[in-house]
Amino acid sequence: GGPADAVLGERTAIEWLRTRAPDGLPRGVLSHWDRGHAIEWAGDRPTVATNFGSYVGVDSYRDPARFFLADDLRAAEALLERREVGHVLVPVSLPRLTASMCRIAGLPAERYLLPSGAPAPAWRRTLLARLVDDGRPREGEGTSLDFLRLVHAATRVDPAFRDPSGRPRPAAFVWERVPGARLERRGAPGEVLEVLVDVDYPAAGYALAWRARVEVEADGRARVRLPYATDGPNGDGVVRRARWSCGAADGVLTVPEQAVLTGGAVALQ
Numbered sequence: 001g002g003p004a005d006a007v008l009g010e011r012t013a014i015e016w017l018r019t020r021a022p023d024g025l026p027r028g029v030l031s032h033w034d035r036g037h038a039i040e041w042a043g044d045r046p047t048v049a050t051n052f053g054s055y056v057g058v059d060s061y062r063d064p065a066r067f068f069l070a071d072d073l074r075a076a077e078a079l080l081e082r083r084e085v086g087h088v089l090v091p092v093s094l095p096r097l098t099a100s101m102c103r104i105a106g107l108p109a110e111r112y113l114l115p116s117g118a119p120a121p122a123w124r125r126t127l128l129a130r131l132v133d134d135g136r137p138r139e140g141e142g143t144s145l146d147f148l149r150l151v152h153a154a155t156r157v158d159p160a161f162r163d164p165s166g167r168p169r170p171a172a173f174v175w176e177r178v179p180g181a182r183l184e185r186r187g188a189p190g191e192v193l194e195v196l197v198d199v200d201y202p203a204a205g206y207a208l209a210w211r212a213r214v215e216v217e218a219d220g221r222a223r224v225r226l227p228y229a230t231d232g233p234n235g236d237g238v239v240r241r242a243r244w245s246c247g248a249a250d251g252v253l254t255v256p257e258q259a260v261l262t263g264g265a266v267a268l269q
Contacts, residue, residue, distance in 0.1 A: 009156030009171025010035075010091050016152050016174060017043035017087060020235065025177070025261070030064055030080065031089035032097060033104075039089065048083050065101035068094070068128040069112065076127050077147045080177050088148065088175040090131045092161045098123065131175060132161075134208040142213030148175040149227035149260075151235020153204040170204055176235060179263030180225040181255045183244070190215060191247040193222035193268075198241040199234065207240070222246060226266075229257035244268050 017039065021027045029045045036050025049061050063079060067088075070076040080088070098119075102109040112123040123129055125138050135145035150173060157168035185193050197210040216222040230239045230253060242253035251268065259266050 005156040006093065006158035006160070006171040009154035009158065011038070011042065012156065013089060013152055013154045013172035013174055014038050014043045017045050017089070020151070020174075021045065021086065026084040026086040028083060028085040029087045029089055030067060030083065030085045032064055032068075032091070032094060032101075033061055035089060035091070045087075048085065062104050062106070065105035068126065068131070069098075069101055069105055069107060070127045071122070071125040073127070073145070073147070077177070080147075086177055087151075088131065088177070090128075090173045090175065092132050092158050092169050092171055092173065094128060095119070095123075095132060098128070101128075131173065132169075135175075135210070137211060137213075142211070143224070144210045144212065145175075146180050146212075146225040146227055147177060149178055149234050150174070150199070150201075150208060150237060151176045153201045153206040153236070155204045170206055174235070178227045178260050180227045181229070181259035182263060182265045183224040183226055183253075183255070183268055184265060185216070185222045185244070185246045185268040186220055187216040187222055187246050187249075189218050189220060191222070192216070193224060193244065193246040195224050195226065195244045195253065196241070197226065197228050197230075197239055197253065199228060199237040200240045201236050202238065203236055208237075216246070226255055227260060228255065229260045230255045232257045234260075 029039050030048045033049035036047040039047045049064050067076050067079050099109045112120050114120050152174035153170040154172040156171050158171040159168045161169045193214050195212040200207045212224045214222050228234050230242045244253050
């Protein structure tokens with residue numbers, strides 16, 4: 001893979017959006033502002049911010065940067081809801097624009113970048129850091145992203161960005177906003193509910209691991225919000241393995257697509 005593959009991978013991800021507007025979910029797409037023209041032209045989808053130069057207010061220009069640099073997940077989710085966003089397009093190269101996004105969002109760049117330009121600890125807590133790394137749990141936390149599911153990984157890679165094993169990462173990712181299924185398990189306070197979901201993206205030869213680890217609360221219930229369905233595809237993603245455990249009990253996880261799309265309850269028995 002070379003630079004041309006990275007450009008083509010991002011373009012095919014945008015074209016993927018054209019035919020994947022989710023039924024009953026918003027059509028809007030959020031990405032870095034300079035992708036707006038391509039999303040509206042090649043993806044035929046409305047955007048939060050564009051590079052046409054005709055922004056609908058200053059906030060429409062600033063909100064993508066605010067979203068990507070957010071470390072408050074509920075505030076980030078509320079921004080997507082307010083902007084009627086159904087999908088988020090994340091080029092794997094987007095971290096290179098962190099300094100620019102700080103200027104746009106009115107945030108101090110030194111909070112997120114070291115003098116060398118390397119990511120500071122605060123950057124690793126941002127939503128952007130998680131969106132280019134499978135939505136993994138942040139350090140000290142036990143749960144992957146719960147309001148976004150990865151629905152497309154570009155089939156072309158960007159050789160400038162590699163995973164810990166040295167393998168080039170997909171050139172772009174498309175995430176979908178969903179209410180998420182509300183998993184619940186009864187147990188003794190202090191017991192730990194763990195949920196493990198492995199998702200494959202065959203066309204891209206890619207896979208991710210979704211994880212949650214939460215304690216049973218004082219009311220005797222552990223609650224997890226899961227954005228992936230097990231009874232059908234999650235965009236291009238297919239669940240290969242889904243299991244839960246709590247105390248001495250464990251089992252195979254079954255989560256209907258309908259529960260993911262409506263916020264439906266799923267009792268773990």
